[in-house]
Amino acid sequence: MRSVHPRRWWQIIAAAGLVVTVTYAAVPESVAATAGFAALGVATVAGCFLGPRRWGAEPAGAWLTMGVSALLFLVGVLIRPTVTEQPMPWPLLADAASFSGYLLLGTFLTILLRQRGSLDRHAVLDGLIVFLAAGLASTLLLALPAAAIDGRDHLLSFIQGLYPLLDVTLVLLLANLTFTAKHWPPSLIAFIVMMTAMFTGDLAYAIVGVQGKIYASPLLNVPFLVAYTALGVAALHPSVADVSRPDKLPAQAWSWSRLSLLLPALAMPFLLLLTTGAETAAHRLLIALTGALIVALLLARAVAAVRAQVAAQLRSEHQATHDPLTGLPNRQSMSAEIERLVTVVDPEGNNRIWVYMLDFDGFKWVNDSWGHDTGDQLVIDVGRRLRSAVPSGIPVARVGGDEFLLAYVGEKGDALRLVDDIRGCFARPFPVRDHDVVISASIGISHADADPATAAVTAEALMRDADTAMYRAKGEGPGRSTIFDTSMHAQVRERIELEVALRQALAEEQLHVAYQPIVRLETGVPVGAEALVRWMHPERGAIPPMTFIPIAEDAGLITAIGTWVRKEALRQLGVWRSEGTVGDDFYLSINVSPRQLNDPELPLIVSGEMVRYGVPAHCVALEMTESVMVDGSSVTARVLFELRELGVKLLVDDFGTGFSALGYLRRFPVTGVKIDRSFVTGLGVNVEDDEIVRAVVAMSHALGLSVIAEGVETPLQREALHAVGVLNGQGWLWGAAVDAPDFSQRWREMIQRTPQITPGGAPNPTN
Numbered sequence: 127m128r129s130v131h132p133r134r135w136w137q138i139i140a141a142a143g144l145v146v147t148v149t150y151a152a153v154p155e156s157v158a159a160t161a162g163f164a165a166l167g168v169a170t171v172a173g174c175f176l177g178p179r180r181w182g183a184e185p186a187g188a189w190l191t192m193g194v195s196a197l198l199f200l201v202g203v204l205i206r207p208t209v210t211e212q213p214m215p216w217p218l219l220a221d222a223a224s225f226s227g228y229l230l231l232g233t234f235l236t237i238l239l240r241q242r243g244s245l246d247r248h249a250v251l252d253g254l255i256v257f258l259a260a261g262l263a264s265t266l267l268l269a270l271p272a273a274a275i276d277g278r279d280h281l282l283s284f285i286q287g288l289y290p291l292l293d294v295t296l297v298l299l300l301a302n303l304t305f306t307a308k309h310w311p312p313s314l315i316a317f318i319v320m321m322t323a324m325f326t327g328d329l330a331y332a333i334v335g336v337q338g339k340i341y342a343s344p345l346l347n348v349p350f351l352v353a354y355t356a357l358g359v360a361a362l363h364p365s366v367a368d369v370s371r372p373d374k375l376p377a378q379a380w381s382w383s384r385l386s387l388l389l390p391a392l393a394m395p396f397l398l399l400l401t402t403g404a405e406t407a408a409h410r411l412l413i414a415l416t417g418a419l420i421v422a423l424l425l426a427r428a429v430a431a432v433r434a435q436v437a438a439q440l441r442s443e444h445q446a447t448h449d450p451l452t453g454l455p456n457r458q459s460m461s462a463e464i465e466r467l468v469t470v471v472d473p474e475g476n477n478r479i480w481v482y483m484l485d486f487d488g489f490k491w492v493n494d495s496w497g498h499d500t501g502d503q504l505v506i507d508v509g510r511r512l513r514s515a516v517p518s519g520i521p522v523a524r525v526g527g528d529e530f531l532l533a534y535v536g537e538k539g540d541a542l543r544l545v546d547d548i549r550g551c552f553a554r555p556f557p558v559r560d561h562d563v564v565i566s567a568s569i570g571i572s573h574a575d576a577d578p579a580t581a582a583v584t585a586e587a588l589m590r591d592a593d594t595a596m597y598r599a600k601g602e603g604p605g606r607s608t609i610f611d612t613s614m615h616a617q618v619r620e621r622i623e624l625e626v627a628l629r630q631a632l633a634e635e636q637l638h639v640a641y642q643p644i645v646r647l648e649t650g651v652p653v654g655a656e657a658l659v660r661w662m663h664p665e666r667g668a669i670p671p672m673t674f675i676p677i678a679e680d681a682g683l684i685t686a687i688g689t690w691v692r693k694e695a696l697r698q699l700g701v702w703r704s705e706g707t708v709g710d711d712f713y714l715s716i717n718v719s720p721r722q723l724n725d726p727e728l729p730l731i732v733s734g735e736m737v738r739y740g741v742p743a744h745c746v747a748l749e750m751t752e753s754v755m756v757d758g759s760s761v762t763a764r765v766l767f768e769l770r771e772l773g774v775k776l777l778v779d780d781f782g783t784g785f786s787a788l789g790y791l792r793r794f795p796v797t798g799v800k801i802d803r804s805f806v807t808g809l810g811v812n813v814e815d816d817e818i819v820r821a822v823v824a825m826s827h828a829l830g831l832s833v834i835a836e837g838v839e840t841p842l843q844r845e846a847l848h849a850v851g852v853l854n855g856q857g858w859l860w861g862a863a864v865d866a867p868d869f870s871q872r873w874r875e876m877i878q879r880t881p882q883i884t885p886g887g888a889p890n891p892t893n
Contacts, residue, residue: 139359142355143351144355147351151345151348163203163204167204170358171193171200172193176362177189177362177366178367183367187237188241189234191230191237192234198223206220225292228292231296232296235296235300239303241371251423252427256391258416259392296325313368313369320357321353323350327346396417399413446458451509452505457525460523467533468578469576478573479535479574479576479584480536481572481589481591482548482569483570484531484567484569485570486508486565487600487605488566489504489527500561504563505524507558508530508556509522512551516544520534521533531592541571549569549605552565570591570592570593570599570607572588573588591610594614595610624669624673627663628674628683636664637687637691639865640869641656641863643655643869644656644715646853646854647853647855652712652873654712654715655715656715656716658671659671660863684719685719689722696735696736696738696741700739700741707870713746718749720751723762724765728769729765729768732772744775747776748777750776750777751779752780763794767795770797775797776794781801781822799834800833809842819847819852823850832854835847835855843857
């Protein structure tokens with residue numbers, strides 16, 4: 127027998143509650159009706175214990191309180207018919223259970239309101255207005271008449287008079303809950319139905335109490351059956367988890383839902399004055415005082431609404447012109463401020479406006495290493511230091527993720543001294559989340575004379591030129607500053623034109639792959655090749671990779687280019703293998719960018735491409751920079767391990783120019799390193815380069831890694847590399863990178879020059 131899915135529990139208790147209610151209303155004094163009432167109550171109490179826990183409602187203790195409250199109410203309802211006819215103090219047993227239930231229900235509502243953050247000024251004022259009106263009506267119409275019944279125990283009369291006031295207190299709490307709920311999930315609606323049914327039942331008992339009775343008929347309990355059913359639905363429905371979650375309205379407006387409760391509350395004193403106010407002077411005084419309090423609360427509510435509207439307007443205006451993270455002005459506000467400065471002409475001649483654009487060096491590394499929360503805290507701390515380091519009259523703004531903008535009016539000497547003040551903000555480490563973070567900033571500076579006639583254009587140009595100068599400073603190294611000059615415009619235009627041309631080249635297949643051989647140093651035997659992308663512009667001719675690769679990275683084209691190069695290289699390798707141009711041991715080395723390695727689907731894609739072109743994994747090597755291991759995310763690490771599981775070689779390119787940490791080589795599944803050409807150039811000439819290469823080789827051999835030397839151009843370099851244990855090399859000594867047909871021809875020539883070598887690139891055992 128299949129168990130009932132928890133999502134259907136509320137439907138079962140709703141159906142059971144309907145059946146029990148109908149049965150109880152039809153035959154209220156039967157054993158079945160009483161048993162059904164008790165069973166429904168017990169099921170509801172169990173639902174309060176199980177449902178909120180099952181759906182993760184918080185806080186868990188609140189719903190346990192509600193369950194105990196429901197249990198006490200059940201005890202009070204079931205024993206009341208029996209104890210009512212008994213002498214004192216037996217009738218008080220039912221009241222003790224019910225009163226305890228009221229206290230726990232009020233506690234539950236208070237906890238719920240605090241959890242939702244719903245106890246705010248507007249809701250409290252509105253709730254107090256409703257509370258006073260309902261309390262006045264309850265006191266005059268129910269509580270005082272019930273307490274004044276002759277011939278009944280005074281304690282019992284006092285208790286019966288308190289019931290209506292307890293209901294009014296719960297009305298206050300419920301009003302706060304409904305006034306501050308933006309959305310009503312099913313559980314909240316069911317809870318409101320429960321409270322409404324409970325008020326109806328209590329009102330019926332109160333009316334009976336005015337007649338001098340404590341209990342009149344079992345039918346008075348029908349509303350409580352509805353209340354138990356609704357409470358069970360509220361506790362078991364999956365939306366019970368949403369009841370305690372903050373869901374406040376953005377503004378406490380005079381909505382129709384509010385007015386539907388407030389208008390009757392405002393009219394209540396006048397209606398009572400017309401109906402019961404003339405009975406005694408005490409009644410009239412009570413009505414007058416309550417009416418005055420309601421009017422006072424209404425005025426306070428109106429003043430609070432106006433203030434809230436003004437505060438919301440000011441907050442909206444501030445948010446539109448200020449950065450939410452640092453509280454500093456944003457780009458829009460700073461643009462207006464620079465435009466204002468440009469319009470001001472100083473009679474003393476200080477009419478030059480200076481604009482400074484700051485960008486952190488290494489901010490991405492901070493975010494990747496410690497998370498964006500740490501990056502945000504660093505931005506906040508930098509903003510504070512900048513604001514305190516420069517004079518108060520100098521505007522400071524945050525205009526991007528890690529970009530700040532400053533403006534100054536004055537002479538060049540003072541403007542350059544301000545650069546030193548800005549740099550001073552980065553001289554000390556930033557203590558961020560138990561870490562001391564050391565960063566620098568690249569600063570771009572632009573300047574112009576005040577000119578009211580072209581203020582808007584000049585302000586925009588100043589910010590644009592400062593941004594351009596900042597990128598130039600960043601290219602010169604961390605912590606540098608550069609003043610804009612007009613030649614930078616031509617460079618910016620050149621870069622933009624190259625980016626447009628590169629996009630066109632990628633679409634029109636102007637790119638091609640060139641192949642440079644990798645050879646065994648000892649024998650001169652070719653063992654593989656590196657696939658390199660080349661761009662032949664139809665008008666400009668060959669454009670070096672060092673020129674267009676950075677542009678591709680900045681423009682987001684590097685992934686598309688890298689994918690195209692990889693596919694073309696694998697396709698060509700498959701052709702060479704099928705034609706017998708290269709043998710089974712020949713491998714092709716292909717560069718992959720950090721963005722490509724951050725794609726979790728890359729191993730699956732590479733595996734499919736190798737199958738498609740008939741290339742085994744051991745014939746493929748993927749080259750990456752050291753920054754991939756330093757800055758790489760968990761996704762990158764997983765991709766590298768999955769690629770290695772395929773059997774693909776993993777090489778670290780340009781080794782020695784970056785971090786070159788042994789820990790990274792041990793942590794990631796790399797199979798080899800490529801010594802950067804800058805160290806190879808000094809071999810045999812520079813002793814330090816000899817020692818660096820020797821250390822890299824020793825470390826690599828200790829880790830079981832292969833070593834390839836890049837940029838080998840002379841026999842002297844080849845001999846020096848071979849002497850320190852480098853096995854393979856690549857460089858102009860064996861030729862530049864050429865296209866596929868030329869490489870095939872060169873490969874055959876190399877094979878012919880070394881007759882002891884088979885086309886596969888390995889010694890022929892028969893020779």
